[in-house]
């Protein structure tokens with residue numbers, strides 16, 4: 001297994017200014033460590049506000065990290081040139097309506113990364129744009145159209161084409177199908193699987209939809225309020241979850257088969273504010289098995305039953 005992305009002890013805090021008060025820190029990511037291997041998909045799942053998009057943004061330098069280290073193929077990502085960096089990692093955004101410039105034709109949107117980061121002439125760029133349009137399942141004549149001519153699914157294909165122009169090794173997909181209808185989203189997911197095969201891509205696949213995560217991922221990170229609470233293979237995490245938050249998340253998810261709707265472990269209560277985290281385990285206020293220790297101390301990630309879990313009681 002060749003590891004191409006390694007993240008070590010990553011922290012990200014956002015300074016929040018309060019009127020008439022000193023600035024306070026919002027901890028969006030705390031002590032995040034993981035790796036991504038060639039051709040694999042690492043799924044990232046967790047409720048809204050747990051830090052998924054922040055992770056995507058620091059990995060693509062849209063935000064600075066506060067501390068920690070990110071290595072691409074063993075090189076610190078800050079030492080890479082802009083060209084090396086963009087040829088290594090690219091992102092596909094959630095909202096295909098906002099992520100494409102409405103004043104630019106599809107051709108120019110897809111060509112932009114090459115115009116900025118390569119020495120190719122316009123003829124060579126044109127060939128590559130048309131080739132990529134075909135690969136993402138769009139007709140070549142679509143190149144001259146503007147974003148408003150396209151459906152949501154077609155726009156997301158344009159976003160994927162743009163992300164692939166520099167032939168990156170890693171794609172970060174931040175909720176790539178959550179703005180789309182289920183059937184259109186399924187087609188885009190299948191396209192992503194085909195492209196992963198063709199270009200030997202590694203995916204960091206972010207979603208709050210467990211069925212999508214299960215379908216796409218080899219391994220899974222479960223996040224809760226900026227921390228990893230469980231991290232293991234797809235089958236370990238889905239078939240035998242260990243963290244009470246993972247268990248609750250899986251039991252709360254809508255299930256296709258009919259059966260008992262109620263469960264003892266359904267996710268209860270509100271997510272605490274990231275600005276005012278509990279002293280101990282952040283999940284303790286909602287956890288059915290929390291003890292006094294959980295309310296006072298933060299559990300570290302440790303290996304339990306073939307995966308990493310941050311829970312004293314697991």
Ligand SMILES: Nc1ncnc2c1ncn2[C@@H]1O[C@H](COP(=O)(O)OP(=O)(O)OP(=O)(O)O)[C@@H](O)[C@H]1O
Nearest residue numbers: 014026028047048049050051052053054055208274
């Ligand atoms: N630019 C910012 N300034 C201050 N706080 C921010 C900023 N961006 C995100 N946050 C905060 O960081 C935390 C994590 O947010 P993030 O957007 O990463 O969550 P998420 O898991 O992607 O949520 P969602 O599922 O809703 O997309 C939240 O508490 C959020 O309010």
Ligand SMILES: [Mg+2]
Nearest residue numbers: 052053054174
């Ligand atoms: Mg998000």
